[in-house]
Amino acid sequence: MKKLRLRESTIGFLVIGIICIIVIPLPPALLDFMLIVNIALGLTVLLTALYIKEPLQFSSFPTLLLIATLFRLALNISSTRLILSNGGEAGQVIKAFGTFVVRGNVVVGLIIFLIIVVIQFIVITKGSERVSEVSARFTLDSMPGKQMAIDADLNAGLIDEQQARARRSKVENEANFYGAMDGASKFVKGDAIAGIVITLINLIGGAIVGMLSGKMDLGKVMEVYSLATVGDGLSSQIPALLISTAAGIVTTRSASEDGLNRDMARQLFSQSTVMMTGGASLILLSLVPGFPKLTLIAIGASMLLLGYRMSAPPVPAAQAAERVAASEAPEPAPRPASVTELLHVDPIALEFGYSLIPLVDEQRGGDLLGRMAMIRQQCAVELGIVIPVVRFRDNLSLRPDEYVIKMSGIEVERGEVLADRLLAMNAMDAQGEDVEGIETRDPAFGMPAKWIRAEDRDRAEMIGYTVIVPSSVIATHLTEVIKRHSHELLGRQEVKTLLDTLKEKAPVLVDEVVPGVVSIGKVQKVLAGLLREGIPVRNLAAILEALGDYGKIIRDEKLLIEAVRQSLRREITSRFAKDGRIDVVTVPPDIEEQILSGVRKTDAGNYLSLDPESIRRIMTRMNEELRKAADLGIEPVIISSPGVRMYLKEISARIRPDIDVLSYNDLENTVSIQVVGSL
Secondary structure (H helix, E strand, O other), X not given: OHHHHHHHOHHHHHHHHHHHHHHOOOOHHHXXXXXXXXXXXXXXXXXXXXXXXXXXXXXXXXXXXXXHXXXXXXXXXXXHHHHHHOOOOOOHHHHHHHHXXXXXXXXXXHHHHHHHHHHHHHHHHXXXXXXXXXXXXXXXXXXXXXXXXXXXXXXXXXXXXXXXXXXXXXXXXXXXXXXXXXXXXXXXXXXXXXXXXXXXXHHHHHHHHHHHHOOOOHHHHHHHHHHHHHHHHHHHHHHHHHHHHHHHHHHHOOOOOOOHHHXXXXXXXXXXXXXXXXXHHHHHHOOOOOOOHHHHHHHHHHHHHHHHHHHOOXXXXXXXXXXXXXXXXXXXXXXXXXXXXXXXXXXXXEEEOHHHXXXXXXXXXXXXXXXXXXXXXXXXXXXXXXXXXOEEEEOOOOOOOEEEEEEOOEEEEEEEOOOOOEEEEOOOOOOOOOXXXXXXXXXXXXXXXXXXXXXXXXXXXXXXXXXXXXXXXXXXXXXXXXXXXXXXXXXXXXXXXXXXXXXXXXXXHHHHHOOOOOOXXXXXXXXXXXXXXXXXXXXXXXXXXXXXXXXOOOOOHHHHHHHHHHHOHHXXXXXXXXOOEEEXXXXXXXXXXXXXXXXXXXXXXEEEOOOHHHHHHHHHHHHHHHHXXXXXXXXXXXXXXXXXXXXXXXXXXXXXXXXXXXXXXXXXXXXXXXXXXXX
C-alpha cells in the first residue's frame, strides 16, 4: 500500500522538484544532466506520438506538455543564472551546442536559433493549435450523433450495456482530449515567446555583466556570451521543437488499426501510377540545362522500377501452393439429398448476393453471424420469446448487393447494402456542410441516407451524421422484421418450451391452467394476439394467472385477450405512457355504438360486420386526426372502451398496422391522459 501511494505521488514530487529548480541554483554538472534528460524526454514523446494508433492512446499528452514546458522554462532560468553569474560558463551541453552551431560566427548561430523558433512558433505550433481547436469543435458537434449511434446499437442488441458505456466514455474522452489539446497548445506558443525573450536577456545581460566586471573587452564579452546564449537557446528549443512536432502529429492523427509507419507506407506507395509518373517526370527534368542529370536520372529510374514492381505484385509461394493443391484435389462425390430434408421450411432465412458474403464469412472478418446472438438475446428480453435460428445462404439470382428476408420460405422484406461503404443518416438534420455519397434509404426505417466511403466517416460524424456499418444495417433490418412478425414465429412447440421453462419456477400454476383450463393451442393464440399488437409476453406467469381466472368463463379468444391485457396494464402503461403521461385520440360514443351494432356473435366467436361505407368513414376520420397530431410533432394512441378496442384495431390495421389502439382498462389509474383529438 505504501509503495502504491508513493508511486501515485511521483508526479507531485516531480512538479515540486521543477519548481525548486527555478529557485535553487544548479551546478553546471547537474544542469548538463537535466538538459540531457530534457532532450531524452522530447525524443520519447515524439516517438510515442509516431507509434500510437489513435490520439486517445496518448490521452495524458496535454498534461505532459504542460509539465515538459514548465521543466524547460525552469532549465532556462537555471542556465540564465549560470551564464550571467559564472562568466558565460553554463556547462558542457550548452557550450557544445554553441560551439557546434556557431563555428566562430555568432551571427550564423543567432540566425539558426531564430529560424528554429520561427518554425516551431509559426508553422508547427500554430498549425497544431488550429487543428486542436477545429477538432474540439467538431468532436463536440458530433457527440449527439455518436450517442444516437451507440443507443441504436444498444437497442438493436448489437452491443451490451457495458460496451455502450465504454463507447460513451470514449466519445466523452475524445471531446475532453481535443479541448485540453486546444488549451495546451497555448503553452507551446508561450514557451516559444519566452525562449526569444530569455535569449535577448542572456545576450544583453551578459554583455552588461561582462563589461562591468572589467575582465574582458567588448569583443571578448560578445564572443563568450553570444556562444553561451546560442547554446542555451538551442539546448532548450530543440527539445521544444520535438515536443511541438509530437503535438502536431497527435492532433492530426486519425484512428487506425495500424501504426503511422504502416499507414503512410501503405497509402503513399499504394498507387503504381503515381510512382511511374513521378519517375518519368524526374527523368524529363534532367533534360533541362543546369540540373544535376545523374542525380535526377538515378532517382527517376528508382521510382520507375518501384512503380513497375508495384503494378505486378508476385503471387506468394504459399498462395500458389494452395491454388495448385486446390486444383489437383479430387472433387467430393455428391451426396444424395434426403427427401424429408427438402420438405423442411426454415422459419427465418436471410438470402444475400455474392458481394455480401464477406459480411457473413467470419474468416474474412464478417460479424453478421455474431450479431445474431445479440438479436436473439434482445428479442428474448423485449418480446419474451426465443426466436428460431436464422438460416443464412447466398443466392446467385439476387443482385450482388441485395438481400432478402424470408419467413417460412416466403419473402417478407428485401434491401440493398454496399459492403465496401458505410451508411450515413442525417439523424440530427444537420444543415450547411454535406458529405459526398450515394443517395439511398435506410432499409429498416426508410429514412433518407447516403452510402459514403470509409475514409469520409470522421468528416460525416463531425457534420452530424450517424454512420453505421453494413452488417449493422442488415442486423437492424432483420431485428425490425422479427419484431413485426414475431406472432408468426410462435407456434405450439415454442409455447410448450416457454411453459416448460416457467414450470421450473411455478409448477403449480402451469399444472393447474394447462391443460386443465386452457389448451396449449389457446395459450398460443393469446400470446400471438398480444405479440401482434406489440405487447411483450415476458411476464408469462401473469398471463397464465389471467387465463386461469377467465379461461372457463370466456370462450371467445378476442375477449380472452382483452382480459389478459388488463392483467398486463403495468407493462402496457410503461410502454406507452412516458413520464406518466400519454397523448390520445378518443373515440366518441356514436362511433362506438356504430361499431358495437355491427358485431355478430357466433359459436365460433365474434366478428365485425360493418358496411363498407361506415368503415371508410371511420378510417377517414382516423387518418385525419392522426395527421393533425403528426403535424404538431405528436404520436398519439387511439383509446376507446374495452368492448370496442379489438374491433377498432381491425379497422386501423387497414390504414397502418403500426397504429396503437388501447382501452381505458389497459392503463394504470395514475396515468395522465392528454386528449389531442377525437374521431
